[in-house]
Amino acid sequence: MYILSVNSGSSSLKFQMYDMPEEKVLISGTFERIGLENSFYTIKLNGEKVRKEKNLENHEVAVNILIDELVDNKVINSLDEIAGVGHRIVHGGSKYSKSIVLDKNILDDISKLNELAPLHNPANISGVYAFMKKIPNAVQVGCFDTAFHQTLQEDKFRYAVPDLWYEKYGVRKYGFHGMSHKYVSERVMNIINKTKANVIVCHLGNGGSISAVKDGKCIDTTMGFTPNAGIVMGSRSGDIDYGIIPYIMKKTGMSITEVDNELNKKSGLLGISKVSSDSRDLDEKVKENHKPSILAYELYVNSIVGYIAKYYVELGGVDVLCFTAGIGENAPNIRKLIIDKLSCLGIKIDEEKNNECRFGKEGVISSTDSEVLVYVIPTDEEVVIARDTYSLI
Numbered sequence: 001m002y003i004l005s006v007n008s009g010s011s012s013l014k015f016q017m018y019d020m021p022e023e024k025v026l027i028s029g030t031f032e033r034i035g036l037e038n039s040f041y042t043i044k045l046n047g048e049k050v051r052k053e054k055n056l057e058n059h060e061v062a063v064n065i066l067i068d069e070l071v072d073n074k075v076i077n078s079l080d081e082i083a084g085v086g087h088r089i090v091h092g093g094s095k096y097s098k099s100i101v102l103d104k105n106i107l108d109d110i111s112k113l114n115e116l117a118p119l120h121n122p123a124n125i126s127g128v129y130a131f132m133k134k135i136p137n138a139v140q141v142g143c144f145d146t147a148f149h150q151t152l153q154e155d156k157f158r159y160a161v162p163d164l165w166y167e168k169y170g171v172r173k174y175g176f177h178g179m180s181h182k183y184v185s186e187r188v189m190n191i192i193n194k195t196k197a198n199v200i201v202c203h204l205g206n207g208g209s210i211s212a213v214k215d216g217k218c219i220d221t222t223m224g225f226t227p228n229a230g231i232v233m234g235s236r237s238g239d240i241d242y243g244i245i246p247y248i249m250k251k252t253g254m255s256i257t258e259v260d261n262e263l264n265k266k267s268g269l270l271g272i273s274k275v276s277s278d279s280r281d282l283d284e285k286v287k288e289n290h291k292p293s294i295l296a297y298e299l300y301v302n303s304i305v306g307y308i309a310k311y312y313v314e315l316g317g318v319d320v321l322c323f324t325a326g327i328g329e330n331a332p333n334i335r336k337l338i339i340d341k342l343s344c345l346g347i348k349i350d351e352e353k354n355n356e357c358r359f360g361k362e363g364v365i366s367s368t369d370s371e372v373l374v375y376v377i378p379t380d381e382e383v384v385i386a387r388d389t390y391s392l393i
């Protein structure tokens with residue numbers, strides 16, 4: 001059965017087409033700069049990547065081209081062969097705790113959550129409409145980034161703020177990167193062949209979050225009402241004392257929108273290093289003994305170690321610690337900085353194995369005498385979408 005896994009952003013659309021249940025990727029691609037000048041798309045088929053410049057006025061145009069490419073490349077003979085399309089939807093609020101088959105009524109209901117994810121949800125939804133129009137016979141499924149964290153109990157998802165903020169305005173922890181945390185925690189439980197285990201997943205990309213997973217259920221996570229909470233990230237601050245915000249507004253005359261922008265786009269590794277939000281650039285600077293870049297890594301590592309320690313206690317001990325996403329999968333230097341700070345919990349690294357696990361290689365990186373297994377697990381959010389879509393069909 002052919003299933004498309006789709007991630008529509010405000011100016012991009014990424015897709016993979018799977019043959020399910022084998023989970024074989026038949027074709028994949030990315031449409032970029034949708035609605036902007038110099039738009040283009042790339043298609044990957046049989047290990048070959050082709051890039052084409054094309055005017056992509058909106059998502060509908062991109063979807064039409066995508067489907068034409070599937071036919072032209074003989075991946076499908078007719079549109080009816082696509083049984084379903086799974087869509088990443090960033091915010092499902094408190095209501096959507098599982099993936100769901102989408103129709104107009106449900107999309108209207110999801111649109112009510114746009115205020116909670118103004119940059120993402122409207123783009124996700126316009127992607128769904130574009131596919132509904134082009135291939136009306138395919139089942140459309142919504143897969144939410146927040147859903148995996150809906151198992152958090154109230155003592156973990158509430159903030160100690162006036163009750164009305166929660167009751168009337170939905171102020172609570174939602175958590176994000178849910179499909180990645182789900183994929184990695186399920187994958188590692190499969191590897192160790194256990195259905196009961198305490199797992200900590202560190203998703204360290206440009207954005208970053210950590211989650212505590214007990215027997216497959218998420219019990220806590222670092223991102224909160226917004227993705228800015230938790231650990232230090234590429235350009236986001238992570239947790240700060242909220243009192244800084246009115247103070248800086250008064251001192252600088254910046255508006256709340258400007259301060260919000262600085263906390264999202266000009267903080268984190270970029271803000272401290274003044275070099276880049278990308279760890280590869282920082283690595284170069286650290287080699288040159290550039291003090292701000294070294295400090296940026298120190299703050300980054302401290303914030304991660306702090307949450308691992310917290311979740312160790314919340315879970316009542318840990319069986320497996322996992323690293324995933326751009327930095328988690330590819331940066332042994334940062335993994336080592338983190339694990340070396342966890343030795344009091346009996347967590348120890350095998351440096352050789354750590355250095356080997358990069359560029360998509362999965363494996364264990366803890367030493368044989370470590371009390372906790374440490375794994376690198378390359379994440380795969382697309383396959384989670386394809387699996388959920390397949391099982392709903």
Ligand code: ADP
Pocket residue numbers: 204205206207234277278279280281325326327330331
């Ligand atoms: P996102 O999906 O949140 O945009 P990614 O998961 O792609 O982010 O992660 C981006 C981060 O991963 C960047 O800091 C980048 O430096 C790092 N990264 C990606 N590839 C490598 C690599 N080969 N070596 C070291 N770091 C890498």
